[in-house]
Amino acid sequence: MVEIGEFIIFLKNYFLSRLISAGQIFEGIKDIIVAFLIVKRGKYSSSFLNTSFLMIVAAAIVGGPIIAENTPFLQSLNNQNNYQALVVSYNPYGGSLGTVYSVKPEIVSYRVVAGDSLASIAKRFNLATNSIKWSNNLKSDLIKPGQVLSIPPFDGIIHKVESGETVYSIAKKYKVTAQNIVNFPLNDFVDIDTFSLNSGQTLFVPEGVIENKPVIQTQFIASIQAGVRGSSNFIWPTSGGITQYPVVYHMALDIANPSSPPVLAADSGTVVYAGCLNWGYGCHVIIDHGNGYQSLYAHMSSYSPNIGDSVS
Template identity: 40%
Template sequence: MREENSPEEKPAIERTEPVVYIVRAGDTPISIAERFGLSPETIVWANTELEENPALLRIGQQLIIPPVDGVLHTVKAGDTLESIARKYEVSVDDIINWEPNHLTRDSQLVVGQQIMVPGGVKPFTRPRVALTGQMVAPPSNFTGATGRFIWPATGVITQYSWSGHVALDIANLTGTPIYAADAGVVIYVGWDNTGYGNMILIDHGNGFRTRYAHLSAFNVSAGQQVSKGALIGRMGSTGRSTGPHLHFEIIYNGVRQNPLAYLP
């Protein structure tokens, strides 16, 4: 498998085998996918590290880039063309008709063999969060939230919400102020080991929580009540990050939402 990091990578239609890409400063799954003419889901599905949390890239990380949209499957003991097709919701013909697979219906699969499944899909796993500090329970009687959010930072949106990244990435200079998107109680301030780095989590007392990740500094402490628009921290590039930005999430009843649906 060759490495492909020239400024003008070949679009997927010109390739018949996977290549290795080295993550650069400022990269996101979407920008990498666009560079290769693929969907971001295809990039995520081909790289186990990203499947755990697609938002978390690091400079120098090696990614496998499939030749076409779909799933790059590594054959395991007991696999058949039928079981692979069923797993990724395609037909056997979809697999054998991709000529670079060099397969027929009578082909014997070998453990470790890589098969491209064009058009295949995989379910996304919920991103893991591993906090190193203690989360504070919000007071049950907090009623200060307005239910209407404001932008938590100024800057350029470098990654919008999509199926593997239900959040916004807002890039600006290190130290750019980060503000509470609505009034609430800070229930976590500290480090996250899965890649969010320095992170703040605010409970708004109405089913909503907001997450602010990759910070360079904190201006609040756990248990503190904050007003809408209060300075809570500073933008940074801590954790798994390719440059200074805010990773911002709006979570309702435990489910991540597209922030643009709530921001003015």
């Protein structure tokens, strides 16, 4: 190791001395070269420029590829040019062509099974209950096994166009804007400029609603007579179907009468209560038939008899 260190020091001193000698020689001849160039100035300028230009061209030819290969910026530009060349030279007719058909949402038919309800079916199809109810013209939420329901592909209303209807009349009917119907991609029109419709075609009304018709409350109408005793023969007090029979927690008979016929006394008797509450029976009347029976008429909007009146 000592010998290697001494050799390195020797080399260092040798090269240093040679550089110093070369510098001294250059200093000695520098003045001679300068004087010669001053005397000959202009004579070699053309040759010098031509030689310099040729050297620059040669350096560009030789060193250009080396610089390009080792410069990331130039590589990215080359890649971009390659991409552009690929795009320009692409032949769209070189391969096989085909039509891609989009899947158009359609109305689905669903058969009700035991245990189903409108709410559970709506949840299964991610819809609002009213959307299924309106699409099937259901008057209530009651459904039965085996019943086939039309399930819309969206929340809203499926409307079958009738003669004379327009986009504007349908939009007004279902409380939406005409633009809402026109913009829906599943709707087709006879004339795209006037948005005319064909009678019988199906039109989708997104976000449409059907307003419930105002229900006319039943009124208590009874003929008033004095001193009437019940016959124990009860009559049907009004027309309509039974919506609920008596059970332990609901000892009453619910009768639906959407056509609003008069409500009559089921048998002759005397009114022992007539009034309205904010809970329970609401506006109701109780009749004592004088034979151990009483009848109660509840959930009315108004009533005619007063306490103590006799009715038949």
